Structure formats: C-alpha cells, structure tokens
Amino acid sequence: xxxxxxxxxxxxxxxxxxxxxxxxxxxxxxxxxxxxxxxxxxxxxxxxxxxxxxxxxxxxxxxxxxxxxxxxxxxxxxxxxxxxxxxxxxxxxxxxx
Amino acid sequence: xxxxxxxxxxxxxxxxxxxxxxxxxxxxxxxxxxxxxxxxxxxxxxxxxxxxxxxxxxxxxxxxxxxxxxxxxxxxxxxxxxxxxxxxxxxxxxxxxxxxxxxxxxxxxxxxxxxxxxxxxxxxxxxxxxxxxxxxxxxxxxxxxxxxxxxxxxxxxxxxxxxxxxx
Numbered sequence: 514x515x516x517x518x519x520x521x522x523x524x525x526x527x528x529x530x531x532x533x534x535x536x537x538x539x540x541x542x543x544x545x546x547x548x549x550x551x552x553x554x555x556x557x558x559x560x561x562x563x564x565x566x567x568x569x570x571x572x573x574x575x576x577x578x579x580x581x582x583x584x585x586x587x588x589x590x591x592x593x594x595x596x597x598x599x600x601x602x603x604x605x606x607x608x609x610x
Numbered sequence: 611x612x613x614x615x616x617x618x619x620x621x622x623x624x625x626x627x628x629x630x631x632x633x634x635x636x637x638x639x640x641x642x643x644x645x646x647x648x649x650x651x652x653x654x655x656x657x658x659x660x661x662x663x664x665x666x667x668x669x670x671x672x673x674x675x676x677x678x679x680x681x682x683x684x685x686x687x688x689x690x691x692x693x694x695x696x697x698x699x700x701x702x703x704x705x706x707x708x709x710x711x712x713x714x715x716x717x718x719x720x721x722x723x724x725x726x727x728x729x730x731x732x733x734x735x736x737x738x739x740x741x742x743x744x745x746x747x748x749x750x751x752x753x754x755x756x757x758x759x760x761x762x763x764x765x766x767x768x769x770x771x772x773x774x775x776x777x
Contacts, residue, residue: 514611514612519611519612520611522611522617523611523617523620526617526620526621526624527624530621530624530625530628531628534628534629534631534632537632538632538635538636541636541685542636542639542685545684545685546685547636547685547686547756547757550632550636554629554632558621558625561621561625562618562621565617565621566614566617566618566621567614568614
C-alpha cells in the first residue's frame with residue numbers, strides 16, 4: 514500500500530469498528546438481546562477486516578515517487594577490475610547506504 | 611499499516627478493546643433497571659424437631675415459596691441464583707443464617723414460581739437454642755450478569771416461630 518492508502522485503511526478500520534459497535538449496542542439494548550449486540554458487532558468486525566486489511570487496488574492509487582538513481586554520478590566505475598571484485602564492491606556500497 | 615500482518619493486528623486489538631468497552635457499558639446499563647420483586651413464604655409443617663447426639667438442635671420443615679422475580683431480569687442477565695435462609699439470634703451468635711433451599715432461575719419465563727418442598731439443606735443449630743425460637747425467613751437473590759457487576763438483594767419475612775418442645 515502507498516502512504517495515502519495506509520492512512521485510508523487505518524481510518525476506515527477505526528470508523529467502521531466504532532460505527533458497528535454503536536449500532537450493535539443500541540440495537541441490542543432496544544430489542545433486549547445481548548446476543549443480537551454480539552452478532553451485529555461480530556459481522557461488523559468481519560466486514561471491516563475484508564475492507565481494510567487486504568491490499569485492495571484502491572489503496573494504491575497514489576504511487577510512491579522514488580528518486581532517480583544518482584549512484585552513477587557518485588560512484589564511478591573502477592577502471593581496473595576483475596569480475597569478482599566488481600560485484601563485491603557493488604554489494605558493499607548498498608550496505609553503506 | 612505497511613503490511614497485512616500489521617493491519618490485521620491493529621484491527622484485532624482495536625476490535626477487542628471496543629468489545630471490552632461495550633461490555634462495560636452493558637453492565638452499567640443494569641443500573642437503570644429498577645426491579646420490583648415480590649415473595650411470600652408459608653411454613654406448612656414442622657416435620658420433626660430433635661436434638662442430635664452431638665448436642666445440636668435440628669429441625670425439618672415443609673414450606674411453600676411463591677415469588678415473582680421477573681423484574682430482576684435485564685438483557686445482561688445470565689441467571690438468577692435464589693436461596694431461602696432462616697435467620698435468628700442466639701446468646702452465642704448475634705446472627706445465625708442457615709440456608710434451607712436454593713435454586714437457579716435460568717430465564718425470565720421461569721422467574722415467576724411457586725414451590726412446595728421440605729428443606730433442601732439441614733436446619734441445624736450450633737447448640738440447642740431452637741426451642742421456641744423466633745426466626746425470620748429471608749429470600750436472597752443474586753442477579754448474575756452476562757458481563758460485569760452482580761447485584762444482590764433480599765426480602766425478609768418475619769413472624770416465624772419454632773415449637774417449644776422437641777417432636
């Protein structure tokens with residue numbers, strides 16, 4: 514998920530859970546059934562899980578902008594090298610970053 | 611919220627916290643219930659009244675209990691535990707409380723009842739103080755909730771007296 518998507522997922526989760534809890538409590542209280550409250554809330558939790566947890570496409574609409582690679586400027590290719598040392602140097606540069 | 615596991619964990623813990631709050635609110639809502647229970651007990655017969663070999667008095671009674679405890683039930687009531695106790699005073703103890711009968715009322719429909727029975731549990735004294743003793747019969751109840759606080763109360767019925775002599 515991108516950043517906007519993560520924020521949306523968190524907000525959706527919080528709002529949906531609280532809304533279902535409120536509906537569940539008052540419905541259960543009015544029909545005098547504790548079980549009704551639990552059933553409404555449980556189905557609400559399930560629905561919220563389906564909406565906010567998986568990585569749906571609508572959470573990925575604002576793509577992350579990665580910077581252009583500027584490595585080429587900062588780390589010029591060595592002139593004398595064997596194939597082995599060349600690859601080792603590349604990996605050590607990534608770790609230093 | 612950067613991964614499936616992170617979101618799933620956040621959702622689960624938040625959902626459970628909200629559930630705990632709902633249960634607390636449900637328990638609190640029991641305070642808005644103002645119950646009006648009624649009860650009456652008649653002692654029909656003293657079956658026998660003896661002094662046991664260990665020196666303690668014991669009496670067997672047959673009684674009628676009629677009660678309407680329907681108003682105790684709320685949406686948050688699991689069951690009501692009810693018991694009948696004989697209460698009296700002796701020189702040794704300022705309060706003696708002996709449970710004679712108890713029962714569990716599982717639902718509102720069963721809460722209006724009438725029962726004719728001998729005492730389920732022995733009515734035994736600590737000593738031999740029961741001859742001619744005046745005692746109260748009190749019906750106690752514990753309203754056991756589905757979640758949260760338990761409420762307990764009683765109705766005291768006085769005017770009962772044991773025989774002067776053993777039978």
